[in-house]
Amino acid sequence: MRVSLFVTCLTDVFFPEVGKAVVEILERLGCEVDFPETQTCCGQPAYNSGYHLETKEVAEHMIETFEPAEYIVTPSGSCAAMFHEYEQLFSGQPDLQARARALANRTYEFTQFLTEILQVDDLGAELHATATYHPSCHMNRLLGVTEAPYRLLENVKGLKLIPLPHAHDCCGFGGTFSVKMNAISSRMVDEKAQHIEETRAGLLIGADCSCLMNIGGRLSRLGKPVKVMHIAQVLNHLRQRGDEKDAD
Amino acid sequence: MPIKIGQDPFFKRVESGINDRQMQKAVSSAQERFQKRRREATEELGNWEEWRKWGEAIRAHTMRYLDYYLEQLSENVSKAGGHVFFARTAAEANEYIIRVIKSKQATRVVKSKSMMTEEISLNKALEEAGCEVLETDLAEFILQADDHDPPSHIVVPSLHKDREKIREIFARLGYQGSAVPEEMTRFARNYLRKKFLSAEIGITGCNFAVAESGSVVLVTNEGNARLCTTLPKTQITVMGMERLVPTWEELDVLVTLLCRSAVGQKLTTYVTGLTGPRREGEGDGPEEFHLVILDNGRSNILGTEFQSILHCIRCAACINVCPVYRHIGGHAYGSIYPGPVGAVLTPLLAGYDEYKELPYASSLCAACTEVCPVRIPLHELLIEHRRKIAEDEKKAPPGERLAMKGFRLAATSPKLYRLASKAASIMAKPLTEEAKLKTGFGPLKPWLETRDFPAPEQETFREWFQKRRKKGENS
Numbered sequence: 152m153r154v155s156l157f158v159t160c161l162t163d164v165f166f167p168e169v170g171k172a173v174v175e176i177l178e179r180l181g182c183e184v185d186f187p188e189t190q191t192c193c194g195q196p197a198y199n200s201g202y203h204l205e206t207k208e209v210a211e212h213m214i215e216t217f218e219p220a221e222y223i224v225t226p227s228g229s230c231a232a233m234f235h236e237y238e239q240l241f242s243g244q245p246d247l248q249a250r251a252r253a254l255a256n257r258t259y260e261f262t263q264f265l266t267e268i269l270q271v272d273d274l275g276a277e278l279h280a281t282a283t284y285h286p287s288c289h290m291n292r293l294l295g296v297t298e299a300p301y302r303l304l305e306n307v308k309g310l311k312l313i314p315l316p317h318a319h320d321c322c323g324f325g326g327t328f329s330v331k332m333n334a335i336s337s338r339m340v341d342e343k344a345q346h347i348e349e350t351r352a353g354l355l356i357g358a359d360c361s362c363l364m365n366i367g368g369r370l371s372r373l374g375k376p377v378k379v380m381h382i383a384q385v386l387n388h389l390r391q392r393g394d395e396k397d398a399d
Numbered sequence: 400m401p402i403k404i405g406q407d408p409f410f411k412r413v414e415s416g417i418n419d420r421q422m423q424k425a426v427s428s429a430q431e432r433f434q435k436r437r438r439e440a441t442e443e444l445g446n447w448e449e450w451r452k453w454g455e456a457i458r459a460h461t462m463r464y465l466d467y468y469l470e471q472l473s474e475n476v477s478k479a480g481g482h483v484f485f486a487r488t489a490a491e492a493n494e495y496i497i498r499v500i501k502s503k504q505a506t507r508v509v510k511s512k513s514m515m516t517e518e519i520s521l522n523k524a525l526e527e528a529g530c531e532v533l534e535t536d537l538a539e540f541i542l543q544a545d546d547h548d549p550p551s552h553i554v555v556p557s558l559h560k561d562r563e564k565i566r567e568i569f570a571r572l573g574y575q576g577s578a579v580p581e582e583m584t585r586f587a588r589n590y591l592r593k594k595f596l597s598a599e600i601g602i603t604g605c606n607f608a609v610a611e612s613g614s615v616v617l618v619t620n621e622g623n624a625r626l627c628t629t630l631p632k633t634q635i636t637v638m639g640m641e642r643l644v645p646t647w648e649e650l651d652v653l654v655t656l657l658c659r660s661a662v663g664q665k666l667t668t669y670v671t672g673l674t675g676p677r678r679e680g681e682g683d684g685p686e687e688f689h690l691v692i693l694d695n696g697r698s699n700i701l702g703t704e705f706q707s708i709l710h711c712i713r714c715a716a717c718i719n720v721c722p723v724y725r726h727i728g729g730h731a732y733g734s735i736y737p738g739p740v741g742a743v744l745t746p747l748l749a750g751y752d753e754y755k756e757l758p759y760a761s762s763l764c765a766a767c768t769e770v771c772p773v774r775i776p777l778h779e780l781l782i783e784h785r786r787k788i789a790e791d792e793k794k795a796p797p798g799e800r801l802a803m804k805g806f807r808l809a810a811t812s813p814k815l816y817r818l819a820s821k822a823a824s825i826m827a828k829p830l831t832e833e834a835k836l837k838t839g840f841g842p843l844k845p846w847l848e849t850r851d852f853p854a855p856e857q858e859t860f861r862e863w864f865q866k867r868r869k870k871g872e873n874s
Contacts, residue, residue: 163860164820165853170860186864189813197803197810199763201785201795205807212811288764321722325762332760333845334410334417338726339762340850368850371835 152269154182155220157258159230159360160192166360172387173226173261180269189216193233199326203240210237214250222268223258226383227359228290231260235294260290261383262299262358272302277390279309280378282354283347287362288321300358300382308390313350320346324365340369347377358382401489401520402734402749404549409733409756416727422551422559426725429558433719436663437770444659454656455774457649458710462641465701468610469692472643475613479675481688485640489519492691496521496602496635497528499689503633505530505599511617511624512536513604514553514713515637515693517735518748521602522547533594535623537587544568551729551737554661554715559728591623601627601685605638606713607653608690611646614674615690618657620667628673634685636673640692641709653712656772660714696748704783708743710773715740717767717777723760732757739767739777746784755794758784802841817861824855 154177158170177184194209214237217223225231235258237251265271284304290296304312323329323339330336343366347355355370355377357363367379405412416422441447461468473483486492500508508530510516522543525532534543538557542548545568550556557565566578569586576582606618615636617624628634644650658664677684700709718724718738729737734745734754742757758781767777789795789803809816827836836843836852846852 158860160820164823164855167856167858167860167863171863174864186861188861191810191813191816192806194810197806199782199785200799200803201782201787201789202800202803202807203786204790205803208807209810288762288766292765292769319766321762321764321766323722323762325764327842328759328762330842330845332413332723333848334413335723335726335760336762337849338417339722342722342726364853365850368846368852371851372849 152182153221154184154264155217155223156184156186157190157193157217157223157225157230158186159225159227161360161364162226165364166381169226169360169381169383172381172383173224176265176274176383176387177224180265180271180274182269185220187216187220191216193230195230195233196326198233198236198240207240210240210251211247213237214247214254217254217257218250220257222264223254224261224264225258226261226381227361228260228263228287228294228296229359229361231258231263232289232293234258260294260296260299260358262303263294263296265386266299266302273306274303274386275390276306276310276386276388277308278385278388280354281311281313281352282356282385283313283315283350283352284318284382285315285322285343285347285355285357285362285366286318287357287359288319290358291319300356303382303386304356307385307388310385313352316346316349317342318346322362322366324362326361329365336365337369340365344369344373344375348375352377354378354380356380356382356385402518402736402745403753404735405730405733407733409731409760412731412733413727413760416731419559419728421561421564422728423726425559425561426728429555430719430725433663433715437660437716437719438663440659440663440665443665444655450652450656451772451774453652454712454772455710457644457652458712458773459707461643461645461649462701462706462709465641468643468645469640471645472608472610472613473692475610476675476688476690477613479613479688480678481613481675481690483690483692486691486693486695489693489695492519492637492693492695493521493524495691496637496689497524499633499635500525500528500530500600503599503687505633507594507598508532508600508602509535509595509598509627509631510539510602511604511619511627512539512556513602513637514550514735515604515639516602517550518639518695519637519693521637530600533591533598535591535595535627536619537584537621537623540587540591541565541568544572549730550735552715552718553713553736553738553740554718559730595626595630598627598631599633601631601634603627603634603636605636605642605690606657607650608638608643609645609647609650609672610643612674614672616650616654617669617671617673618654618667619669619671620662620664622669625669625671628671628685629683632685633687633689634673634676635689635691637691637693640694640697642712657712657714660716660770660772700747705743705747705780707775708740708747708780710775711740711744712773713740714772716770716772720766720770721761722764722766723762727760732760739781740775743777743780743784751788751792751794755788758782758788820855820859820861824857824859827854 194206198206241247323336552558562578676688746754
């Protein structure tokens with residue numbers, strides 16, 4: 152099976168380890184992973200800020216980039232959801248709309264791809280830690296991927312997952328919201344950090360680097376001893392290896 | 400502008416909200432309670448998603464044929480012996496209502512809860528015209544007694560006050576008891592009962608009007624609306640022009656959605672249907688009935704990309720789940736309509752000049768869209784506002800426009816994009832300490848006030864992948 156990785160701009164520059172984990176896992180599961188070189192960003196910063204003319208140009212570029220792909224996999228529910236927005240963005244342009252729809256139909260968030268397409272729940276991972284999982288809003292509400300991450304994490308040997316209170320509350324990132332409305336955003340991430348602390352977990356797992364960057368950034372500023380990992384990094388911790396090489 | 404509350408600019412209002420811990424505690428515990436009740440009440444129904452779709456279809460249909468149903472409603476109210484007045488503006492509505500009251504030579508007015516009368520500042524207009532106006536909904540009564548404190552929530556207007564604060568307010572009316580809710584309620588009941596008996600005019604809002612019978616339906620828990628509509632000789636009901644249903648059958652669906660979404664009840668204690676004034680042989684009801692149907696900016700929304708906001712049935716479920724609302728409180732929105740629905744509706748009714756920040760006061764987490772009982776895509780409408788502000792009105796900050804142009808350039812040119820991401824890691828190097836950025840400029844500055852930011856890795860994923868592939872090709 153040929154998989155084209157859409158690594159996302161944030162992961163590319165700030166969290167390359169997450170991208171590496173995704174490649175290694177997919178290859179281990181027999182996928183042939185390619186990385187379309189011309190990929191950039193899904194366009195969400197412009198889209199959510201209301202610059203839809205600019206977004207359309209970015210969207211067209213991304214549609215073109217991923218047109219030859221059989222499956223498109225991305226370690227971000229939010230960016231995957233953005234691919235699903237392209238279709239309505241091109242309303243009145245049936246040709247581009249059809250291409251956008253075709254793109255969205257082949258696009259999967261990483262855990263969604265593992266459970267729905269590859270049909271695996273157990274990746275043979277092992278990580279001895281007490282963790283809690285933050286479900287990201289866009290993955291959860293816009294993309295509708297709710298169960299996959301839990302199913303995958305349940306099968307990680309040694310991992311004790313503590314339910315996060317008010318798990319579905321937003322962490323306060325919201326892209327430009329985090330800087331435009333910094334005071335509100337900070338209160339939201341503070342509340343999230345507090346709920347994480349209540350679980351007494353030493354590890355926070357998420358499936359979207361943007362939320363993790365936000366929560367992690369706050370935890371780090373507060374000096375909280377909570378480690379932050381993307382779910383791909385957790386799942387790439389193989390049973391026989393058991394070391395912490397890949398952990399951030 | 401009657402919809403407006405407070406005089407401070409947006410960020411000042413946010414600041415006072417964020418620093419009001421008493422309010423936050425009250426809001427947060429109320430939200431938790433409402434969320435739990437809503438969840439249980441919707442799960443109990445079993446097929447909630449089907450109900451939501453049904454509700455959406457009913458609202459969409461009614462808006463599509465709004466002119467037809469309004470005419471039908473008006474005809475049927477007249478047939479039942481009532482008077483109908485279509486008001487284009489708040490001023491027109493207030494003038495009409497004052498005219499009716501004056502024609503009765505009345506001054507004593509009791510009111511049940513109505514957001515529409517808040518929207519047109521009816522109380523102020525009536526007081527200026529020499530009337531004594533009394534709010535009889537418990538929460539509105541509390542606010543009125545607190546020197547006309549504005550509402551902070553559309554279902555529970557005094558949500559921002561805790562019981563101790565309410566006791567303080569009641570003390571000003573002569574209350575000497577404790578902060579136990581039952582005791583305070585008893586006090587309010589005694590106080591209000593006397594006023595009911597002497598009231599000449601009863602004014603109510605309208606949850607829904609039923610076009611086929613010309614009826615007005617009130618959904619309440621306290622029973623005060625029934626006293627407002629049975630004791631005074633004249634009843635005036637004020638409704639927004641979108642708040643109607645074709646028949647009682649659709650009312651059934653919408654009342655179910657409303658009660659479960661708003662307060663987690665199958666049905667509120669009172670669901671009252673009123674058709675015209677008292678008829679011969681009837682035991683109670685007013686001698687005269689007036690229905691004021693208000694536009695006040697709504698018809699400007701019809702036919703636009705924002706039309707679905709007119710589907711709103713004012714249940715406040717979106718407000719009750721909103722994390723932004725939880726932290727800043729209702730008053731920070733500067734409008735009698737707070738929360739996600741307020742952030743969409745207020746700029747439409749009162750313009751961007753006063754309210755252009757509201758559409759940005761959301762992380763777009765979509766919790767509001769998820770709970771809306773009539774499936775209004777609230778977070779998408781917020782994005783649509785942002786689009787209008789940036790593209791049509793050109794009111795976004797110039798720096799942002801420039802940044803977006805730069806973004807487009809980089810995100811459509813892979814070469815430039817690679818260069819930019821590489822430049823980020825090089826430029827960040829001197830600002831970096833222990834893999835964290837210590838100082839930053841532009842949008843990073845506010846971020847770094849409260850959070851660390853990861854320093855870019857020296858090797859991007861892209862470079863790693865290319866190297867790895869080359870290695871693979873060579874081996």
